[in-house]
Amino acid sequence: xxxxxILADDHPALLAGLTHELAKLPTLEIVGxxxxxxxxxxxxxxxxxxxxxxxxxxxxxxxxxxxxxxxYIRRARPKLKTLVFTTLDNPALTQELAKLGVNGVxxxxxxTSQLISAIHAIYAGSNYFPTHDLTTGHSxxxxxxxxxxxxxxxxxxxxxxxxxxxxxxxxxxxLNRTKQTISSQKAAAMRxxxxxxxxxxxxxxxxxxxxxxx
Numbered sequence: 001x002x003x004x005x006i007l008a009d010d011h012p013a014l015l016a017g018l019t020h021e022l023a024k025l026p027t028l029e030i031v032g033x034x035x036x037x038x039x040x041x042x043x044x045x046x047x048x049x050x051x052x053x054x055x056x057x058x059x060x061x062x063x064x065x066x067x068x069x070x071x072y073i074r075r076a077r078p079k080l081k082t083l084v085f086t087t088l089d090n091p092a093l094t095q096e097l098a099k100l101g102v103n104g105v106x107x108x109x110x111x112t113s114q115l116i117s118a119i120h121a122i123y124a125g126s127n128y129f130p131t132h133d134l135t136t137g138h139s140x141x142x143x144x145x146x147x148x149x150x151x152x153x154x155x156x157x158x159x160x161x162x163x164x165x166x167x168x169x170x171x172x173x174x175l176n177r178t179k180q181t182i183s184s185q186k187a188a189a190m191r192x193x194x195x196x197x198x199x200x201x202x203x204x205x206x207x208x209x210x211x212x213x214x
Contacts, residue, residue, distance in 0.1 A: 002029040003123045006047065008040045008054035009085070014108075018053070021112050025165040028119065037061030037069050044077050051119055052077075056086040056093075067100065074101045081122045085115065094129055104128030117163050117202045126199030155189035158182055163205040 005028055009015045015033055022028050032047045034040035038061035044052065052073065058065040063072060073082060083104040084097055094105050103122045106115060107130075118128045151159070161171045172182045195201050 002027060003051055003119060004029050004031045004049045005119065006030075006032045006034070006040070006043050006049045006052045006054075008034040008043075008052065008058065010035050010055060010058045010060060018112075018115075022116070022119075025116065026170065027165045027167065028116075035060075037063035037065055040069075041072070041076070044073060044080060049080060051081045051083060051123055053083045053085050053115070053119065056084050056088055067096065070097070070100055070102060083118055083122055083128065091130075098127070098129060105130065113164060116165050117205045120163070120165065121199050121202030124197070124199035124202065126197070126203050128203060151189050151192060152185075155185045155192075158185045159189050159201070159205075162186060163202055 005022065007015060007018055007022075007030060009018070012035060015035065019030050019033060023030050031049050032043040034043050035058075037058060040054065040058075040061075041063050043049075054070075056066055056070075058069070063069050070082065070084070073080065078101075081103045082101075083106060084102055085106050085108060087108050089107060097105055104118050104127055106118050106128065121128045157175065158171060161174065162168070166174070168179055168182050168186065171177075172179045175182070190196065190201060193201075193204060195204055
């Protein structure tokens with residue numbers, strides 16, 4: 001089952017670029033895009049989606065932007081997972097967004113692979129915030145990302161492909177291994193990292209800087 005995504009940003013070029021990149025992944029489906037608050041509100045009220053990726057500052061439209069718009073979205077669609085994709089780097093703002101019920105915040109300077117990890121993590125039930133911005137909360141990860149963990153080359157290969165959005169079956173096909181082998185290598189890597197949930201694996205990938213392109 002694909003993760004259904006709504007993208008919202010008032011910069012058409014960025015919106016088109018994100019749509020193009022995310023649409024390449026077999027696990028993601030872009031079900032709508034919006035360039036202002038009016039079109040975004042119409043989308044969330046008429047389109048079934050799992051995750052909303054939206055800019056914080058998005059002028060134009062009668063619903064405004066920022067906290068006011070996000071508060072409206074939380075009330076109107078409380079089950080819709082929300083990721084704020086922004087140029088703003090403000091720990092206080094991040095904390096307020098978390099209090100509001102937003103599921104994650106990611107800077108626009110991050111690589112697309114980090115955005116993909118964030119979408120999967122949020123969909124899987126985790127929160128996705130810069131670690132230096134939030135001082136409370138348990139991520140479910142017992143392994144400190146700064147500590148050295150020895151993964152085999154094949155385990156690392158499997159993890160990087162998995163966090164890029166590929167399924168176990170797709171990884172098995174690409175690497176010419178059995179599904180059981182891929183599942184075992186993924187499980188072994190997660191055990192070494194002290195991770196038990198996929199949501200925490202995506203969070204670990206973000207915190208440690210792991211990406212499919214490394």
